[in-house]
Amino acid sequence: MALNNTYSFDEFLNWRNNVNFYADDTFLQKVAMHFAGSDFPRLDIEARRLSELTSFKWRDISDDIAWPHNRIFMQHYDGHNHRIDRIVRPKALEEMEKEVFSQGLFSSKTSPWERLIKMILIYENGEAGIDCPLVCTEGLVALLEKYHDHPELEKILQHCKEGMDGNFAIGAQYLSEIHGGSDVAANDLEAVEEGDHWRLYGKKFFCSATHADYVVITARPKGSEHVGLFVMPSWIDKKNEKRNNYTIDRLKWKLGTAELPTAEITFNGAIAYQTGHIQRGVANVVGIVLTHSRLTVGLSAAAAMIRAAREATAYANFRTAFGFPINQFPLLKRQLNEINLYAKRTLAGAFKIYEMFQSLPGGLKGGLTTDEDIATQQKRFRVRILIMLQKIVASWDATDVLRKAISVFGGHGVMEDFSSLPRLFRDMMINELWEGPRNVLLTQIYRDIQRAASWYPVKQCINDLLYNADSCVIDDVTAAFDRCLSSNFIYPGQDNDELCLLWEEAAHKLLHEFQNCALHEVEAAREDAALAGK
Ligand SMILES: Cc1cc2nc3c(=O)[nH]c(=O)nc-3n(C[C@H](O)[C@H](O)[C@H](O)COP(=O)(O)OP(=O)(O)OC[C@H]3O[C@@H](n4cnc5c(N)ncnc54)[C@H](O)[C@@H]3O)c2cc1C
Incomplete structure (x- = not known):
């Protein structure tokens, strides 16, 4: 029996390491060309540019951050007894997230087809702590494009779409409560009106993209039969890590999307802004x-x-x-x-x-x-x-x-x-x-x-x-x-x-x-x- 078995996967690995998700996928190009029509030539250039990142640099980061030793964790207090509820994520993930969001996918300058093809190229790397925040931001933007009749909401919309000082905001959505995620109408989180905003009290049990800047959140106005819809900023003071009157109780340990924080949260007077009719949440x-x-x-x-x-x-x-x-x-x-x-x-x-x-x-x-x-x-x-x-x-x-x-x-x-x-x-x-x-x-x-x-x-x-x-x-x-x-x-x-x-x-x-x-x-x-x- 040969002592040195020289079998090698290198031929396959060489191919895989050099595959470009867009440039090497003629079917994806054909589908994009067919549906995007006259938008295609510009989209094609943009897709080739982004694919250089998704197919190589972001692909490798996505694999690397999935290792158990890179798993996200919570740091509830700093060294001086301040409750900060810091979500500690790998630096490489934070940098990739910044690069992805800086693409301005939700900017009015980005056409819907360009956004779609770019999202597909990003999604080829799986969740990687990116997909959920991306789609939550898309949902937040779509909601605020309909309902932004509060100066804060208008600011949030601009922050998500066009960025502020080069920083693009990230969205999340918290609906599910412990007694039933399917039945949103059974929500218990209480909303109390206070001047031009509301305050939230209670718990949410599945809160992904917990590191986001803004959250679409459902809550029941005090004494109401209906559930309303609100947008909640995550921070009172982001620089000093002061959250908006809520605590992150725990991060969940999950089968998949492990690079994405999913938390259980207690709200104790978090400020939120109503979006849409209060009974149409x-x-x-x-x-x-x-x-x-x-x-x-x-x-x-x-x-x-x-x-x-x-x-x-x-x-x-x-x-x-x-x-x-x-x-x-x-x-x-x-x-x-x-x-x-x-x-x-x-x-x-x-x-x-x-x-x-x-x-x-x-x-x-x-x-x-x-x-x-x-x-x-x-x-x-x-x-x-x-x-x-x-x-x-x-x-x-x-x-x-x-x-x-x-x-x-x-x-x-x-x-x-x-x-x-x-x-x-x-x-x-x-x-x-x-x-x-x-x-x-x-x-x-x-x-x-x-x-x-x-x-x-x-x-x-x-x-x-x-x-x-x-x-x-x-x-x-x-x-x-x-x-x-x-x-x-x-x-x-x-x-x-x-x-x-x-x-x-x-x-x-x-x-x-x-x-x-x-x-x-x-x-x-x-x-x-x-x-x-x-
Ligand atoms: C990794 C992860 C991240 C998540 N992140 C978020 C988040 O960021 N924000 C958020 O709001 N939620 C989040 N969720 C929660 C998710 O949306 C809920 O788990 C889901 O809505 C189901 O709710 P539940 O878990 O309470 O299941 P249940 O509502 O208890 O349902 C249990 C089972 O009963 C079935 N069932 C329920 N009602 C009916 C019916 N009428 N007819 C037939 N069958 C029925 C369901 O299909 C399911 O099979 C996340 C979940 C996971 C797994």
């Missing part, structure tokens, strides 16, 4: 803020999948077993094809949903109906349903695809120091849970479709969603929806296991077929362009 937080977060879950799932598919494909080309490259074994080849198909259609579907979302007149509006014409209301409804469907299906598929990609690497797949895939897998598991868990959204979609049936029959809705699918596919999906909607099995006391399973499958099938439509659209456009000699 739940509608506004769901309709505006969570909608952005849910869209992002779809995008980050697509980003993680395209990275996993790329790396698994290259590894299967490099690795041999029994004298063959492993990508020549039919079983493995099929799995790889599936991984690549899921990655591509999730990406195409995410761009298509973003296109539909961008075309909504006047942006997002809370609630199921508006006073617009029926065609616009139906369009809004399709976007609403697609965003929820994408949230649950893309996050579900992402863990599945990551698991399969890991298995292509065999035992090396689960080694945290062999590739980033185990970390991405753990992050994807979190995507499934936050921003509205699966069962809650499956129930919401069911309820919405029932409520809209009088002005948007389910058959018409599915026909519109599956805009280039074969009629037999549309008929199949419609039949499953009709069957589920004919009984109220989804509500407590009406149990029907068969229909519950059918509803999950039908929801997945509808989104997958929609993603296939988007993929066909991109591929057909490529063929048209080829025929036209472009």
Whole structure:
């Protein structure tokens, strides 16, 4: 037996170390070109510029900060008995965060397509302590663009969008309380009005991006049946680490997104500013803020999948077993094809949903109906349903695809120091849970479709969603929806296991077929362009 086994992974590692997330991904470029249209040439330059950072420097930092010895921790007091609740994070993460936020992604100078492509390139590195703060800031900006009728809110909006003295603010969102995260309307955190602002008292139990500058926060005005929505600055005096009358009790120890602080917090008179009508808090937080977060879950799932598919494909080309490259074994080849198909259609579907979302007149509006014409209301409804469907299906598929990609690497797949895939897998598991868990959204979609049936029959809705699918596919999906909607099995006391399973499958099938439509659209456009000699 040879004492010195000279086997080396270097050929694969050389390839991987030099992959540029954008420049080497012709499919991503094609999708961007198709959907961004005339914005593409400028976007292409910007994406290539950012990709030099995400594909190399930020990629390495993202891996490095995930090591246990770099784990974030709390320092509750300084050496002079001042309560500071400092969140200690690796310096490299803080520098990367500054570089990411300095891109001005939410500036009015950044077009929506430019923002989208840049976010995807950033998301290819997984959470890395960056994704959650980015999307929370996006949600905060969207909320404040609608409601900024207080000088403080106007200042916060400018700080997030355009920066102040070169410093761009970071947002967070605190909704969940210990007794129930799904049911925001059951919030207990109390808001007491005081002049032109409010003060908050009570606890929140899941507070991610705890290091943020400003927080979108739900609370119940004292004595009210309704939950209101507020924006809370994190600091009274940031330089001297004086928080806004709240204490960070504990950081959670999590399966995934470990580089991101998620805390339990007690508020004792924190100053906050009302955003929107005080009785419309739940509608506004769901309709505006969570909608952005849910869209992002779809995008980050697509980003993680395209990275996993790329790396698994290259590894299967490099690795041999029994004298063959492993990508020549039919079983493995099929799995790889599936991984690549899921990655591509999730990406195409995410761009298509973003296109539909961008075309909504006047942006997002809370609630199921508006006073617009029926065609616009139906369009809004399709976007609403697609965003929820994408949230649950893309996050579900992402863990599945990551698991399969890991298995292509065999035992090396689960080694945290062999590739980033185990970390991405753990992050994807979190995507499934936050921003509205699966069962809650499956129930919401069911309820919405029932409520809209009088002005948007389910058959018409599915026909519109599956805009280039074969009629037999549309008929199949419609039949499953009709069957589920004919009984109220989804509500407590009406149990029907068969229909519950059918509803999950039908929801997945509808989104997958929609993603296939988007993929066909991109591929057909490529063929048209080829025929036209472009
Ligand atoms: C890492 C991480 C970070 C987070 N960060 C934040 C944050 O920054 N801000 C924030 O506000 N929240 C945050 N959350 C909380 C997250 O949004 C909640 O965990 C989520 O909303 C679910 O709430 P819960 O955990 O209380 O579960 P529960 O509400 O107790 O739900 C438990 C189960 O019951 C199911 N269920 C509940 N209601 C229904 C229904 N009507 N029909 C069918 N099934 C139902 C759910 O799907 C779930 O499977 C974070 C969570 C995680 C894991």
